[in-house]
Amino acid sequence: MAEHKRLPFVQTAWAVCAREWNAAFDSALAWLTIALAVLALNATALNEFFLAGRLELRALFETLPMVLVVLAPALGMRLWSEDLRQRTAELWLTLPVRTGAIVLGKYLALLGLYTLVLVGTLPLVILLCQLGDPPLLAIARGYLGALALGAALLAIAGFFSTLHAEALSAFVSAAFTAFVLLALGDARVMAILDGLLPGSGLGSLLGERVALLGAYQELVYAPSFDWISTLLPVLRLLLVTLLFLWGAQRGAARNRA
Numbered sequence: 065m066a067e068h069k070r071l072p073f074v075q076t077a078w079a080v081c082a083r084e085w086n087a088a089f090d091s092a093l094a095w096l097t098i099a100l101a102v103l104a105l106n107a108t109a110l111n112e113f114f115l116a117g118r119l120e121l122r123a124l125f126e127t128l129p130m131v132l133v134v135l136a137p138a139l140g141m142r143l144w145s146e147d148l149r150q151r152t153a154e155l156w157l158t159l160p161v162r163t164g165a166i167v168l169g170k171y172l173a174l175l176g177l178y179t180l181v182l183v184g185t186l187p188l189v190i191l192l193c194q195l196g197d198p199p200l201l202a203i204a205r206g207y208l209g210a211l212a213l214g215a216a217l218l219a220i221a222g223f224f225s226t227l228h229a230e231a232l233s234a235f236v237s238a239a240f241t242a243f244v245l246l247a248l249g250d251a252r253v254m255a256i257l258d259g260l261l262p263g264s265g266l267g268s269l270l271g272e273r274v275a276l277l278g279a280y281q282e283l284v285y286a287p288s289f290d291w292i293s294t295l296l297p298v299l300r301l302l303l304v305t306l307l308f309l310w311g312a313q314r315g316a317a318r319n320r321a
Contacts, residue, residue, distance in 0.1 A: 076161040080169025084143075085176055094139070094177060101135045102184035109188050119198040121188060125206040125284045129246050129277060132217050137238035139177050140221025141231040143170050144316065167313045171222050178214045182207060205294065209283030212301040216276055217242050219308035226315030245304075249277025276304060 088094040105124050112123030192198040221238040228234040247253050248270045257267030271278055279297035286293050 071161050071165075073162055073165045076165035077169040077172065080166050081172040081176070084170050084173035088173065088177060097135065097138050098177065098180050098184070101131055101181045104131055105181070105185050106188060109185070113192075119192045119196045121185075121192070121198075121203055121206060122284075124185060124188065125210065128210050129213065129280065132214055133239055133242045133246065135181070136178070136214065136217035136221045136242060137224075137235040140174055140218055140225055140238060141235040142225070143174060143222050144225040144312075145228055145231040145234045163317045164313050167222070167309060167316055171219065171309060171312070174218050174222060175215060178218055179211075182210055182214075205286060206284045208294070208298065209280050212283065212298050212305075213276060213280045216301045216304040216308070219305040219312070220245075223308040223312040223315065226312050245275060246277045247275075249275030249281070276301065 105127060108127045109121055109124035112118075189198070189200075189203060192203075193200075217238075220241055221234070224237040224241070225231075225234045228237065248267075250271075254267035254271040257270065258265060260266070279300040282293065282297040
């Protein structure tokens with residue numbers, strides 16, 4: 065019996081993305097999650113603005129990693145878990161399409177939901193421009209860092225969703241991993257780890273090579289703009305994103321087998 069011809073990769077990924085995007089808004093969970101994240105970020109930024117009187121969004125970008133520890137797993141926990149629990153994943157994985165296209169399509173839908181959160185904070189930029197002359201280049205770098213960090217943490221959430229049929233298990237695993245990868249870049253955590261093994265520089269090593277927070281902060285808090293200082297942190301976060309997307313593809317392929 066002849067094999068079915070596989071559908072084109074891009075066409076499949078786009079179709080899956082559209083399906084997941086529409087399905088996400090069939091329930092109130094996506095709307096509620098996005099609304100709460102936008103509210104938390106805007107409230108933090110406005111509070112800092114009225115207290116300090118500075119035309120910048122530093123408070124927003126400082127708060128974002130903590131919000132993402134919860135937001136990314138909350139958005140991604142049902143990405144595959146729901147299909148695995150309801151056994152609709154079997155339908156996905158028996159279609160004549162590449163597993164990678166399904167993984168990419170689901171991930172792009174997830175990234176689109178997160179982009180709505182960032183778009184929901186853009187009125188703050190408009191407000192700052194109305195009030196004065198904010199550092200737009202620094203703000204743009206902040207949004208680039210926010211997008212890159214969010215992309216990495218969403219890939220992590222998607223990966224764990226392929227491993228767990230229960231959404232709560234996927235959420236806890238992804239949230240814990242995101243917290244650890246961010247906390248390792250905190251100066252206090254690095255100092256504690258360095259103190260536990262004096263002379264090893266373990267904390268500094270993990271903070272520089274493994275932690276996601278350092279790459280994010282390089283983008284957000286750089287004193288001046290240059291292409292090297294912008295490109296390198298983006299590439300580090302992109303590498304993490306691709307690594308966990310590959311892991312999600314392997315997890316989905318295992319379910320397919």
